[in-house]
Amino acid sequence: MREAKEVDLMNFKERLVGLEFENPLLRADGTIINQEDIQKFWNAFIKEGDERDADYLTGVLVGAKKKLSNGKFESLNTDTGVTTLEMSLSPCKSLDEAKKNYDEVRTAVLGTAKKLGFRYLGYAIWPRTFVGKNPYDYKTKKSLYAALNLPRHNLQLPITAHQTGISLRADEVLSAINTLQALSGTITCLSANSPIFEDKIMPWKETRLVNWNLTSTSAHSQGEMDIFAQMPSRPFTSLADYFKYIWRTTLVLPMLRNGQWVKPNQKLTPIEYLKGTKWPAKDLFGKDTELEPTLSDLNLLSICSWMDAKPHLVFKSSAVTLNEFLKNLEADTLDEYIKGRLVNCYMEYRIGGSSPAGEELALPALSLGLVNNLKRAEKLVAKYSWADWRKLRGNSYITGMGGKIGNDDIVPVLQELAEIAQEGLKMRSMGEEKYLEPVNTRIMEKKNPADKCIEVFKEKGMGGLLDYVTYTK
Amino acid sequence: MPKTTVSKAKQVEEILDNNRDIIPNFFRTVILNSFQEHEPTKFELDAVIKVLTDEIDKVKKYARG
Numbered sequence: 001m002r003e004a005k006e007v008d009l010m011n012f013k014e015r016l017v018g019l020e021f022e023n024p025l026l027r028a029d030g031t032i033i034n035q036e037d038i039q040k041f042w043n044a045f046i047k048e049g050d051e052r053d054a055d056y057l058t059g060v061l062v063g064a065k066k067k068l069s070n071g072k073f074e075s076l077n078t079d080t081g082v083t084t085l086e087m088s089l090s091p092c093k094s095l096d097e098a099k100k101n102y103d104e105v106r107t108a109v110l111g112t113a114k115k116l117g118f119r120y121l122g123y124a125i126w127p128r129t130f131v132g133k134n135p136y137d138y139k140t141k142k143s144l145y146a147a148l149n150l151p152r153h154n155l156q157l158p159i160t161a162h163q164t165g166i167s168l169r170a171d172e173v174l175s176a177i178n179t180l181q182a183l184s185g186t187i188t189c190l191s192a193n194s195p196i197f198e199d200k201i202m203p204w205k206e207t208r209l210v211n212w213n214l215t216s217t218s219a220h221s222q223g224e225m226d227i228f229a230q231m232p233s234r235p236f237t238s239l240a241d242y243f244k245y246i247w248r249t250t251l252v253l254p255m256l257r258n259g260q261w262v263k264p265n266q267k268l269t270p271i272e273y274l275k276g277t278k279w280p281a282k283d284l285f286g287k288d289t290e291l292e293p294t295l296s297d298l299n300l301l302s303i304c305s306w307m308d309a310k311p312h313l314v315f316k317s318s319a320v321t322l323n324e325f326l327k328n329l330e331a332d333t334l335d336e337y338i339k340g341r342l343v344n345c346y347m348e349y350r351i352g353g354s355s356p357a358g359e360e361l362a363l364p365a366l367s368l369g370l371v372n373n374l375k376r377a378e379k380l381v382a383k384y385s386w387a388d389w390r391k392l393r394g395n396s397y398i399t400g401m402g403g404k405i406g407n408d409d410i411v412p413v414l415q416e417l418a419e420i421a422q423e424g425l426k427m428r429s430m431g432e433e434k435y436l437e438p439v440n441t442r443i444m445e446k447k448n449p450a451d452k453c454i455e456v457f458k459e460k461g462m463g464g465l466l467d468y469v470t471y472t473k
Numbered sequence: 474m475p476k477t478t479v480s481k482a483k484q485v486e487e488i489l490d491n492n493r494d495i496i497p498n499f500f501r502t503v504i505l506n507s508f509q510e511h512e513p514t515k516f517e518l519d520a521v522i523k524v525l526t527d528e529i530d531k532v533k534k535y536a537r538g
Contacts, residue, residue, distance in 0.1 A: 129499050135506070151507040151517070155500065198497050203536040207497075210528055214500060217520040218507075225520060398535045 006317060009091065009167065009344040014428050016091035017368050018165035018346070019098050023354055024121040024158075025078075025085045025113060030128045030466045032138060032158075033118060038082040045076075045112040053077060056260055057143035057284050068104050076105070078140045081157035083126065085109065091165060091346070095368065095432045099361055110471055122357035123453060123469040124160040124194040124208060127462060143284050147254045147261045150218035155211045158197075162352045164364040165312070166371045170339045173311050175374055176347045177242060178235040180309035182381045183370065184351040185392030185403070186417050187308075189410050190442055191353040191363055192400050193449035196457055196465065205450035206353055206397035212306075223248030227305045231393045235386055239334040246305040247271055253304055255297050260284065264291055270301040271329070274322055293322055308351040308393075314344035347371060355438075356449050357471050365435035369421025372428060376420045380413070401446045414443045474512055481518035482508050488525050495532050496525065 009016060025041070027033055033041070042061045046052055051073065053063035063077025075088045087105050092098040113120040135154040139145060145153065168176050192205035204210060209229075216228035226232065227246050236242040247270040254261040264279040273279065274293050281291040291297075295317050302313050315325070319341040328337040338345075352363040370377045381389065388406045396403050396410075403410040418439050425433040442448055457465045474482065485508075489501045504521060507513070513521075 129497070135499070135503055151511040151513065152503055154503045154507075158499070198499065202497070203495055203532040210500075213524050213528065214504070214521070217517055217524055219520065220514060220516055395531060395535055398531055 006314070006343050008316075009346075010170075010342055012167050014093065014430075015167040015368065015372060016093060016165075016346070017095060017098055017167075017364060018091040019089045019102055019360075019364055020086065020163040020165065020348070021089075021102070021354070021360065022079055022084055022086040022124075022160035022162070024119075024124065024126060024160055025083055026119045026121065026126070028117045028119060030119070030462065032081075032083045032126060032129065032133075034137060035082055035141070037116070037118070038078060038140075040116055041112060041118065044115060045108065055142050057146065058141040060141040062140055062142055066105055066108060068101060070101070072101070074101060074105050076109070079156070080140060080145070080153065080159065081138050082140050083138060083158070084160050085120070086160075091167070094428075094430050095361055095365055095435055096430065098364065102360065106471070107473075110473070113471075119466065119470040121469045122355065122360075122471055123449060124354040125196045125453065125469060126158040127196045127199060127465060129158060129198050143261055144253075147263060147284060148252075150215070152215055152218045155215045159208045159211050160354045161208060161350060162191075162354050162360065162363055163348055163350045164352065164367040165346045165348050166368050168311065168345045168347050168371070170342055170345060171335070172371075172374060173313070173338070173345065173347075174236060174239055174242070174335060175378060176371060177309050177311055179374060179377050179381050180347060180349055180367075180370065181231060181307060182235070182386065182389040183377065183417065184231065184308035185389060185394075185396040185405075186410065186414055187349075187351045187363070187366070188353070188393070188396035189399070189401055189403050190366075190414060190439060190448055191351075191355065192397055193353040193356070193453060195450040195454050199462065201454055201457065204398045205400045205448065208353065209397040219249070221249055224250075224252070227252070227307065229306070231308065231390050233386075233390070238332050239338065240329050240332040242311075243302070243329060243334070244271075246307075247301070251301075251304075253300065254284075255281075255291055256300060257283075257289075257291075262289060262291055270304070271326070274298060274301070274326060295320060295322065298322060298325060303348075306350070308349070310348045310350055312344065312346050312348055313338065313342055316341050316343045353449065356452075356469070359438040359449075361435040362438040365425060365432055366418070366421045366439055368432070369424035369436070370417070371424070373420050373424030376423065377417075380416055380420060400448050400450060401442070411443060411446060418443060478513065478515060478518060481515065481522065482513065485518065485521050485525065488522065488529070492525075492529050495529055 049067040051065035065073040194207040212229040219225040254263040
């Protein structure tokens with residue numbers, strides 16, 4: 001998570017799309033790589049023109065910025081675990097352009113992985129996981145983790161997802177949150193892909209969601225639990241309603257000052273923090289300092305939620321003050337207030353599982369198509385109750401394509417979902433609907449990547465499975 | 474740890490022991506280690522018990538039903 005820079009991205013004609021892909025990096029025998037291995041990886045990966053990303057507190061190399069042939073820099077780092085490689089790719093005008101950048105980054109990653117004898121996987125599985133090992137030995141040495149008070153954060157070590165960022169107009173934010181959150185269970189049905197763990201088949205198809213549910217138990221209140229892993233119990237009625245929901249808890253993240261984390265000395269909710277003028281605080285070196293709430297803090301606090309459909313709002317510094325924002329929050333008029341006052345606004349759709357090789361653009365295409373056809377997606381959501389969608393979300397990682405919504409089989413709903421996305425992509429006239437092909441195949445075969453993974457494991461054993469899920473090009 | 478907290482932590486361990494076929498060892502390690510490293514609150518322990526119980530019930534109902 002970084003401080004948002006003020007670059008105006010609101011004047012888009014067609015929506016921009018950004019990719020955030022996480023994939024496992026393992027040793028050749030399928031065991032997890034360690035701290036020494038990941039340092040070897042970064043040192044081999046970083047070439048002339050690239051930038052090294054060393055953590056300011058621990059001094060350890062935790063990532064890199066790769067310079068692409070188009071001159072752009074793209075960020076890579078390891079997430080919670082050193083075995084999880086994350087690439088955050090800048091927003092692009094089309095899925096074709098996003099794919100081109102992604103292919104270039106992946107080729108560089110794969111080249112380094114092969115050189116070191118590592119496997120880069122197209123599935124979110126750690127088939128020979130952490131048995132008998134101390135999880136702490138495999139945690140990325142990022143200062144942020146030192147600042148978090150989440151006792152079971154280590155559950156996040158073996159987790160990867162593929163997330164898509166899609167531009168939103170200010171008047172679409174509320175509908176996009178509610179619609180995409182309701183549909184999150186359908187995405188899991190289609191994309192679940194982590195059924196093998198600790199050398200065996202799990203009783204669920206997406207281990208990652210169990211990790212998240214259990215991580216949420218690090219919380220100290222229901223409010224904190226909700227922002228980590230749960231689908232809200234009702235749709236949001238306004239943006240103010242959304243912010244008040246995610247801000248029921250005390251600050252989860254510290255604030256950023258010049259790229260370094262600073263924690264207020266006392267427990268404060270985001271609203272209490274923003275209302276203050278100066279708060280006594282400490283940096284992570286233990287030095288006393290003060291925090292004066294800023295617009296950058298508001299930008300950071302507005303993304304302190306880890307629900308499936310997470311809006312990112314970046315406020316225009318020349319048009320927004322904290323006082324005005326808080327006044328509109330209180331008066332429930334934020335939906336109007338934000339119009340013309342944002343420099344960036346996009347939906348981070350976080351629910352997708354890591355995609356198999358060659359199918360990586362399928363979920364971004366599905367998400368982009370749904371957002372671009374939001375009115376029709378709303379109509380699909382309206383066919384069932386919020387409680388039905390919530391139940392689907394709660395069970396989808398176990399049932400997969402065999403799930404139900406209400407009394408209906410999920411497959412016809414998935415077909416309608418794919419049609420809505422296809423229509424939405426066609427409206428962009430860029431031929432991007434071709435990327436939906438893997439989604440259509442999964443629906444036709446009634447099999448998601450987890451189902452395929454289990455078949456290969458049963459047929460070919462662990463060696464065959466590892467080869468099946470490893471990128472070769 | 475207060476008596477009630479100790480007994481709830483024990484309850485978590487029992488749930489993990491009795492459901493080794495469902496809950497992976499990694500989860501067990503992280504959860505039990507976390508109790509050693511940080512004294513869990515009653516809220517946290519109730520949450521762990523509820524989430525574990527929900528996961529196990531769902532597996533029994535939907536994956537093995």
